[in-house]
Amino acid sequence: MFDLLNQACDAAKKAGCQFADARYLAIRKQRVLSRDLALANCSESDDRGFGVRVLYRGAWGFASSPTYNAEEVANVVALALREGGVKWAPEEALKLTFKSKCDQNPFNVSLEDKADLLIASNEVMLKNKSVKRAQGYLLFKKVQRWYVNTEGSELHSDVTSSESVIWAIAVGKDDFQERNWQAPSSNQGFESYKKEEFLVQAERVGAQAEEKLSAKLSPEGEFDIVTDSENLSLTIHESVGHATELDRVMGYEVSMAGSSFVTRDKKGRFQYGSDKVTLMADNTLENGLATQGFDDDGVPGQRWEIVKDGVFQSYGTGREFAHYIGEERSRGCSRADHWSSIPIVRIPNLFLMPGKEPLSPDELIDDVKYGLYFEGMDSFSIDQRRLNFQFGGNAVWEIKNGKKAGMLKAALYQSCTPTFWNACDATCDENYWQPHGVMQCGKGDPMQIAQMTHGAAPTRFRKIRICRGRES
Ligand SMILES: [Zn+2]
Incomplete structure (x- = not known):
């Protein structure tokens, strides 16, 4: 597999390129969707091709093709050549094979086993009288990647990831409510999904969908809040992950999704959060969705602090961007999300470190006189500088005198x-501590979709503004 890729790099070198790399990807996907007591849809795809990226007279050029032979490799290299001004961080040549854990x-x-898992869960959710629709899906992806560059790196990865969500829709008088459970999304195989657990979660999710129908409207004002790990994972993603992508800070994403308030002068001194807040980036995290052995610049996975004890430390970067922050x-x-996509800076696996002192969720809530407990992900919005935001929860409870009500x-x-x-005063x-996957992170123009793992333990924030998304 490496031969034609090396031929592409040799041709680029001969043409006078400072750097070139070539990737071949084989992407296999399968999605199984259930609706109530039947399978609604099942699809599978197998997608293969290669891309060549060249750094030629200071500019990036990129071209790709699904046809993989010597003649097409020469055509693609010729297409990629153009001129400009990029500074490229040095990196050692690397020989590495990475395989994610997949038992x-x-x-x-078999499709029967997958259908059984989903439909058995739907059956449990549908036992609740007001649950009128129960659904679930399983999504599996296997990406095999071969990478070479003009520096002599020769890399291979084989990553299998699994994702699943089940959800129930309860219908009441003039209202309907949805409650879901996101099974762990991770770089693991089918072994991470146990039927017993799906059934337990289906029972809970079905009952809570029904309970949501009679929930009272949220109060408005300033209250203490507690977030579960899944809810906070999305907030970490949007308010820290995207905000600290260095390409975004440098204006590369302005036309698509905006810039960032985390300007370079804040590095090493900005008080991002309270001293309880340490946010760790870790592309070596076991089973993490962004753990792929090496990135598409040929750089191995690393672990570093984005925020340490509240103070902003550094960004997520690629080789093109490192020099901007010295x-x-x-x-x-x-x-890159595909053989036809050019690599861009993506959020790493990124999580809030658990508290150093022993602290259980009950103890965390015990110190809240009146507040709200947010569980799971719901709609959100955040401004183009990643500064002002609002987040909902898939289920929200009142906290009264230290107890969930x-x-x-x-x-x-x-x-x-x-x-x-900075309003964070404790985390369990x-x-x-639990990990949660983000499977649909969109970035770039044309848009690319990436996956990464976030995580946290239940965490408390003091005096946060609460408002209602609707009035009835
Ligand atoms: Zn995102």
Whole structure:
């Protein structure tokens, strides 16, 4: 597989390129969707091709093709050549093979077993009288990647990832409510999905969808909030992950999704959050969705602090961007979602470190006289500089005198990124820390979709503005 890729790099070198790399990808996907007591859809795809990226007279050029032979490789290299002004961080040549953990290849599991898992879950959710629709899906992806560059790197990865969500829709008088459970999304195989767990979660999700119908409307005002790990994962993604992508800070994403308030003068001194807030980037995290051995600049996965004890430390970078902040080496965040896509800086696996002192969720809530508890992800919005935002929750409870009380609906928390993270006064210890996957992170123009893992333990924020998303 490496021969034609090396031929592409040799041709680029001969043409006078400072750097070139070539990637071949084989992407296999399968999606199984259930609706109530039947399978609604099942699809599978197998997509292969290669891309060549060249750094020629200071500019990037990129071209790709699904046809993989010597003649087409020469055509693609010729197409990629153009001129401009890029500074490229040095990197050692690397020989590496990375394989994600996969005990049970999901492509070898029968469709019957997959349908059984989903439909059995739907059946449990539909036992609730007001649940009128129950759905679920399983999505499996296997990406095999071969990478070479003109520096002599020769890399291969084989990554299998699994994703699943089940959800129930309860219908009441003039109202309907949805409650879901996101099974762990990770770089693992079918072994990470156990039927017993799906059934337990289906029972809970079905009952809570029904309960949401009679939830009272959220109050408005300033209250303490507690977030579960899934809810906070999305807030981490949007208010920290995207805000600290260095290409975005440098204006490369302005035309698509905006810039960032985390300007370069803030590095090493900006109070991003309270001293309880340490946000770790880790592309070596076991089973993490962004753990792929190496990035598409040929840089191995790394672990570093984005925020340490509240203070902003550094960004997610690729080799093209490291020099803008005086760093000698890339953090290895450059990824492309397809053989026809050019690598761009992507959010790494990024999580809030658990508290150092022993603290359980009950103890965390015990110190809230009146507040709101947010679980799961719901709609959100954030401005183009990643500063002002609002987030909902898939289920929200009132906290009264240190205890979780009744469910609320239409609750949203609104804040500004540094105000929010500086209002964090406690997070539970490592026993309560959980990872959550973001599977549909869109970035770039044309848009690319990436996956990464976030995580947190239940966490408390003091005096956050709460508003209602709707009035009935
Ligand atoms: Zn995103």
